Amino acid sequence: xxxxxxxLGMLAEAPHSGWDLTKRFERSLGNVWTAxxxxxxxxxGKLEAEGLAEVVATFPRGRKxxxxxxxxxxxxxxxxxxxxxxxxxxxxxMLRVFLLWLLEPGEARAYLEREAATHAEQLAFYEDLAAAxxxxxxxxxxxxxxLEAGLRIERAYVEWARWAxxxxxxxx
Amino acid sequence: xxxxxxxLGMLAEAPHSGWDLTKRFERSLGNVWTAxxxxxxxxxGKLEAEGLAEVVATFPRGRKxxxxxxxxxxxxxxxxxxxxxxxxxxxxxMLRVFLLWLLEPGEARAYLEREAATHAEQLAFYEDLAAAxxxxxxxxxxxxxxLEAGLRIERAYVEWARWAxxxxxxxx
DNA sequence: ACAGGCATGTAAGTCGTTACATGATTAG
DNA sequence: CTAATCATGTAACGACTTACATGCCTGT
Numbered sequence: 001x002x003x004x005x006x007x008l009g010m011l012a013e014a015p016h017s018g019w020d021l022t023k024r025f026e027r028s029l030g031n032v033w034t035a036x037x038x039x040x041x042x043x044x045g046k047l048e049a050e051g052l053a054e055v056v057a058t059f060p061r062g063r064k065x066x067x068x069x070x071x072x073x074x075x076x077x078x079x080x081x082x083x084x085x086x087x088x089x090x091x092x093x094m095l096r097v098f099l100l101w102l103l104e105p106g107e108a109r110a111y112l113e114r115e116a117a118t119h120a121e122q123l124a125f126y127e128d129l130a131a132a133x134x135x136x137x138x139x140x141x142x143x144x145x146x147l148e149a150g151l152r153i154e155r156a157y158v159e160w161a162r163w164a165x166x167x168x169x170x171x172x
Numbered sequence: 173x174x175x176x177x178x179x180l181g182m183l184a185e186a187p188h189s190g191w192d193l194t195k196r197f198e199r200s201l202g203n204v205w206t207a208x209x210x211x212x213x214x215x216x217g218k219l220e221a222e223g224l225a226e227v228v229a230t231f232p233r234g235r236k237x238x239x240x241x242x243x244x245x246x247x248x249x250x251x252x253x254x255x256x257x258x259x260x261x262x263x264x265x266m267l268r269v270f271l272l273w274l275l276e277p278g279e280a281r282a283y284l285e286r287e288a289a290t291h292a293e294q295l296a297f298y299e300d301l302a303a304a305x306x307x308x309x310x311x312x313x314x315x316x317x318x319l320e321a322g323l324r325i326e327r328a329y330v331e332w333a334r335w336a337x338x339x340x341x342x343x344x
Numbered sequence: 345a346c347a348g349g350c351a352t353g354t355a356a357g358t359c360g361t362t363a364c365a366t367g368a369t370t371a372g
Numbered sequence: 373c374t375a376a377t378c379a380t381g382t383a384a385c386g387a388c389t390t391a392c393a394t395g396c397c398t399g400t
Contacts, residue, residue, distance in 0.1 A: 001359080002264050009271040019379050032266040034259070039360060041381060061368045061379050077274050080283075085265040087206070088388095092174050093257040094204040097318045099181040101310035102249050111252075138273030142280075145339055146269045149332045156328040160321045167317055175387080191351050211388065213353060233351050233396045260360095 003035055003043055008052060008076040011068040013139050015056050018044055019063065031150060047072065109168035116161035123154035175207055175215055180224060180248040183240040185311045187228050190216055191235065200315070203322060219244065281340035288333035295326035
């Protein structure tokens with residue numbers, strides 16, 4: 001159950017509302033794990049019921065800020081230490097590559113060119129983030145390490161997709 | 173619904189039994205999409221009921237080989253053409269990197285070193301596959317294109333993980 | 345004879361998506 | 373005053389995991 005631990009991790013760093021967490025998933029975290037607001041609010045309720053998170057402040061418009069309790073923080077750490085990442089992979093874009101032979105070569109090439117463009121855009125986004133990055137506390141440094149992975153992997157994707165598109169050129 | 177289309181794609185290439193498909197997911201395809209046998213058998217039943225796949229042969233031990241019907245083949249092609257890959261990402265190993273600040277630097281470094289080793293192993297596996305690769309029909313060529321992505325991305329992961337482990341060195 | 349791998353299926357429960365539903369605050 | 377954004381929640385349905393359940397064939 002990774003969502004629980006993703007939420008607890010963010011709530012161990014600083015208080016956040018369900019809305020905040022939803023936005024963080026949409027922006028930075030969404031590149032490694034996605035979650036919809038309905039899932040987040042439901043999970044926050046459960047974390048509170050289990051004593052892993054608590055409401056620390058309430059604001060206008062019904063906003064509630066949660067923070068991880070000591071038990072909650074201990075639970076993320078336990079999860080990081082004692083469990084191995086599940087090998088479950090889901091990469092729909094790459095699954096489609098296995099099936100490209102079912103299309104005309106021109107269509108396959110177009111798909112790969114769109115992939116190249118999408119990844120180039122994502123890479124540019126990461127480059128902007130990296131250029132703007134500053135901060136030296138541990139969570140920021142962990143973020144920078146993850147961002148570096150994004151940079152390197154998106155670069156590899158862009159180069160691969162361009163190479164792959166060329167494989168489906170009329171010539172070949 | 174990617175699983176349906178992954179199955180239909182394989183059944184459009186050649187007849188396969190549920191067992192075969194399960195094995196293919198465990199081996200090559202598992203790196204981009206995972207599926208358990210229970211999910212596969214259930215889905216094959218549905219595909220047959222909808223006229224997208226049909227049983228073409230039966231063997232000892234209850235083995236049944238399925239093949240995509242014309243309607244089934246048309247359905248994968250429609251999916252490839254008319255739908256965009258869903259942006260849903262789930263990469264638990266990278267999610268953990270965002271949370272590494274919760275561990276001692278030594279533990280974080282150990283995690284990243286294990287990641288480097290895991291990806292190096294996967295890379296070696298892909299390199300063996302690439303060395304042994306031959307075949308010139310369209311499905312094989314699509315496989316080779318996907319394999320090239322695996323090679324490049326695993327290489328990027330290995331280099332990143334080594335760099336990242338160094339970030340958590342005692343010195344820093 | 346028996347171990348290992350082949351082969352298929354069902355059931356219960358959890359996780360995740362999409363749609364529905366409501367309302368408050370702020371900026372223009 | 374009104375549109376956009378903030379903000380939270382529930383319900384229905386579909387996807388996925390884990391466990392249970394069964395039995396056949398082949399090689400040693």
